[in-house]
Amino acid sequence: xxxxxxxxxxxxxxxxxxxxxxxxxxxxxxxxxxxxxxxxxxxxxxxxxxxxxxxxxxxxxxxxxxxxxxxxxxxxxxxxxxxxxxxxxxxxxxxxxxxxxxxxxxxxxxxxxxxxxxxxxxxxxxxxxxxxxxxxxxxxxxxxxxxxxxxxxxxxxxxxxxxxxxxxxxxxxxxxxxxxxxxxxxxxxxxxxxxxxxxxxxxxxxxxxxxxxxxxxxxxxxxxxxxxxxxxxxxxxxxxxxxxxxxxxxxxxxxxxxxxxxxxxxxxxxxxxxxxxxxxxxxxxxxxxx
Amino acid sequence: xxxxxxxxxxxxxxxxxxxxxxxxxxxxxxxxxxxxxxxxxxxxxxxxxxxxxxxxxxxxxxxxxxxxxxxxxxxxxxxxxxxxxxxxxxxxxxxxxxxxxxxxxxxxxxxxxxxxxxxxxxxxxxxxxxxxxxxxxxxxxxxxxxxxxxxxxxxxxxxxxxxxxxxxxxxxxxxxxxxxxxxxxxxxxxxxxxxxxxxxxxxxxxxxxxxxxxxxxxxxxxxxxxxxxxxxxxxxxxxxxxxxxxxxxxxxxxxxxxxxxxxxxxxxxxxxxxxxxxxxxxxxxxxxxxxxxxxxxxxxxxxxxxxxxxxxxxxxxxxxxxxxxxxxxxxxxxxxxxxxxxxxxxxxxxxxxxxxxxxxxxxxxx
Numbered sequence: 005x006x007x008x009x010x011x012x013x014x015x016x017x018x019x020x021x022x023x024x025x026x027x028x029x030x031x032x033x034x035x036x037x038x039x040x041x042x043x044x045x046x047x048x049x050x051x052x053x054x055x056x057x058x059x060x061x062x063x064x065x066x067x068x069x070x071x072x073x074x075x076x077x078x079x080x081x082x083x084x085x086x087x088x089x090x091x092x093x094x095x096x097x098x099x100x101x102x103x104x105x106x107x108x109x110x111x112x113x114x115x116x117x118x119x120x121x122x123x124x125x126x127x128x129x130x131x132x133x134x135x136x137x138x139x140x141x142x143x144x145x146x147x148x149x150x151x152x153x154x155x156x157x158x159x160x161x162x163x164x165x166x167x168x169x170x171x172x173x174x175x176x177x178x179x180x181x182x183x184x185x186x187x188x189x190x191x192x193x194x195x196x197x198x199x200x201x202x203x204x205x206x207x208x209x210x211x212x213x214x215x216x217x218x219x220x221x222x223x224x225x226x227x228x229x230x231x232x233x234x235x236x237x238x239x240x241x242x243x244x245x246x247x248x249x250x251x252x253x254x255x256x257x258x259x260x261x262x263x264x265x266x267x268x269x270x271x272x273x274x275x276x277x278x279x280x281x282x283x284x285x286x287x288x289x290x291x292x293x294x
Numbered sequence: 295x296x297x298x299x300x301x302x303x304x305x306x307x308x309x310x311x312x313x314x315x316x317x318x319x320x321x322x323x324x325x326x327x328x329x330x331x332x333x334x335x336x337x338x339x340x341x342x343x344x345x346x347x348x349x350x351x352x353x354x355x356x357x358x359x360x361x362x363x364x365x366x367x368x369x370x371x372x373x374x375x376x377x378x379x380x381x382x383x384x385x386x387x388x389x390x391x392x393x394x395x396x397x398x399x400x401x402x403x404x405x406x407x408x409x410x411x412x413x414x415x416x417x418x419x420x421x422x423x424x425x426x427x428x429x430x431x432x433x434x435x436x437x438x439x440x441x442x443x444x445x446x447x448x449x450x451x452x453x454x455x456x457x458x459x460x461x462x463x464x465x466x467x468x469x470x471x472x473x474x475x476x477x478x479x480x481x482x483x484x485x486x487x488x489x490x491x492x493x494x495x496x497x498x499x500x501x502x503x504x505x506x507x508x509x510x511x512x513x514x515x516x517x518x519x520x521x522x523x524x525x526x527x528x529x530x531x532x533x534x535x536x537x538x539x540x541x542x543x544x545x546x547x548x549x550x551x552x553x554x555x556x557x558x559x560x561x562x563x564x565x566x567x568x569x570x571x572x573x574x575x576x577x578x579x580x581x582x583x584x585x586x587x588x589x590x591x592x593x594x595x596x597x598x599x600x601x602x603x604x605x606x607x608x609x610x611x612x613x614x615x616x617x618x619x620x621x622x623x624x625x626x627x628x629x630x631x632x633x634x635x636x637x638x639x640x641x642x643x644x645x646x647x648x649x650x651x652x653x654x655x656x657x658x659x660x
Binding site for chain 2: 187188190192193194195196198201205206210
C-alpha cells in the first residue's frame with residue numbers, strides 16, 4: 005500500500021510545476037482515494053495480522069499440538085474433509101458434466117438449487133439436515149429401523165461438509181467442462197475414439213485445472229464449516245468436534261489452544277487459496293490458447 | 295469418391311432440406327454464410343442428426359431415418375477438419391497427429407506420423423503445442439491428424455477462411471498434393487469462390503438451406519440453372535433479353551439492338567429470358583480484327599476501364615434504345631496493345647457456348 009502511495013506522489017513530482025494552478029487541490033484526490041481504500045483493507049487484513057502476531061509462539065504451538073483435544077480435532081477435520089471431498093468429487097463431477105453438456109427440462113431449477121447452499125446460512129442447512137436425517141426427522145424412523153444413526157456422529161459432520169461444499173466444486177467443474185470446445189470431442193470421435201476415451205483423453209485433461217481449483221475451494225469450505233456441523237452433528241470431541249468447533253470450545257477455557265488452532269486454520273486456508281490461484285492461473289493460458 | 299444424401303432438418307426457424315448426389319475427387323459445397331453448408335457437412339459426419347432422410351457414403355448406409363440406422367461418428371471413418379481446426383491444446387503437433395493411432399505399435403505410430411510430417415512439411419514444429427503454431431501450420435496439423443488414420447473421405451469446413459490470402463494458394467496446393475498422394479476424396483465447405491474454381495470437380499451451390507444446383511464445375515459456372523446461381527458463381531453479366539428462335543439447341547437472342555447466338559445442351563424456349571455471360575469469356579475486338587465464325591458481335595461504347603490487378607475490367611454500353619451495359623475482362627497484354635479511352639466506340643465478340651439462357655420465369659429447374 006505504501007508503495008502505491010509513493011508511486012502516486014512520484015508521478016505528481018515529475019510533472020512541471022504549475023504555478024497558480026486553480027485545480028491544485030485535485031492533486032490530493034489520489035491520496036484521498038488511497039486513504040479511503042485503506043479502511044476496508046485494514047478491516048480485512050488487520051484482525052488476521054493481529055491473530056498471527058498474538059498467537060505466534062513456538063512454545064505455545066508445541067503445547068497445543070500435544071493437547072489431546074487439539075490432536076483429535078485436527079485428525080477429525082482431516083478425516084472428514086477428505087471423506088467429504090471424495091464424495092463431492094465422485095457425485096459432483098457427473099452433475100457438473102451434465103449441466104455443462106446437456107440441455108434438459110428442469111436444468112435451470114437444478115442449477116438454482118445447487119447454488120442455494122452457497123447463500124444459505126449454514127445454521128439453516130444444519131437445521132434442514134437435522135429435520136431430514138435426525139432421530140425425529142423425516143427419514144429418522146426409517147434409518148432407526150435400519151440401525152443407522154446419523155445425527156451427532158462423524159457421518160453427520162461429513163454430510164454437513166458435503167452439503168455446504170458441493171456447490172463450490174460443481175460450479176468450478178462445470179465451468180471447466182463448458183470451456184472444452186465440443187468440436188474437440190467431435191474430432192476425437194471421427195478419429196475412432198470411444199466416448200469414454202474421449203472423456204479421459206480430451207475433456208478431463210482440459211477441464212482439470214478448473215476441477216482441481218474446485219476441489220481446493222470445496223475442501224477449504226468443508227474445513228471451515230461450523231454452523232451446519234454444530235446444528236446437525238453437535239460438538240463432541242473425537243466424534244464431531246472439528247477444528248472450527250474446537251476453536252469455539254477452547255475459547256471458553258484455554259485461549260492459547262484456541263489461538264493456535266485458529267492460526268493453523270488461517271495458514272491452511274491461505275495455502276488453499278494460493279494453490280487455487282496457482283491452479284486456475286496456470287489453467288487459463290492452457291484453455292484459452294486454442 | 296461418391297456420396298448421396300437427401301435429408302431434412304428443422305433448426306428453430308431455419309429449415310435444411312438438402313438433396314445431393316456427388317461423384318467426384320473433390321466436391322465443394324459453396325454458398326453464402328447461413329446457407330446450410332456446415333450443417334450438411336455435420337450431417338454427413340454424424341454430429342448433426344437429420345429429422346428425415348438418408349445418407350449413403352461410398353456405398354455404405356450411414357443414416358436412414360425410416361429404418362433407424364444411424365452410424366456413430368467413430369464407425370463412419372471420415373476425416374474432419376473443422377473451421378477452427380480444433381487441435382487438442384494440451385498435446386503437441388505430433389501428438390495431435392498421433393491421436394487417432396492409439397493401439398498401434400510405437401514403431402508404426404512413429405512411421406505414420408513421420409510420413410505425415412514429411413508430406414505436410416511439419417517436421418520443424420512437431421514438438422510445439424498448438425498455441426505456438428501459425429494459422430497455416432495449425433491447418434496442416436489438423437489435416438495430417440485427419441489423414442493419418444486413412445479416412446474414407448476427408449471433410450473440411452471453410453479450411454482457408456481464417457488464413458491470410460497469400461497463404462491460401464499455398465495450402466490449396468498442399469491439399470491437392472496430399473489428396474493425390476493418399477487418393478482420398480475431399481468434400482469441402484466454402485464461401486470463397488476461388489475454392490470452388492480451383493479445387494472442385496463438382497460444385498453444389500447452397501442457399502437458404504436448399505441446393506440450388508449440384509453439377510460438374512463447368513456446368514455450374516458456365517451453365518447455371520438460375521440467375522441466383524449465376525450471381526453466386528460470379529457471373530457479372532446477367533441481362534434481360536428476348537429469345538426470338540430456338541432450334542436444335544441453338545438460340546437466337548436479341549439484347550438491345552444486338553443479336554447473339556447461344557448454343558446449349560439445354561433447350562431454350564422463345565420469349566423473354568435472362569442472358570448470362572461471364573466477363574472473362576467475352577472479348578473486345580481490336581480495330582483490325584474480325585470475329586470468329588462461332589462468335590456473335592455487338593457494337594457499343596466504352597464507359598469505364600479499371601485495372602483489377604490481373605486484368606482490365608471494362609464496362610461497355612451496347613448500342614440501341616435499351617442497350618444494357620456489359621462487363622468485359624480484357625487481358626493486360628491485350629489492353630496494353632489495343633487499349634482505348636472511355637467514350638470510344640468498340641465491338642464486343644462472344645462465342646456461342648459462352649452465352650447462356652435462363653428462362654425469365656422461374657421454372658422447375660430453379
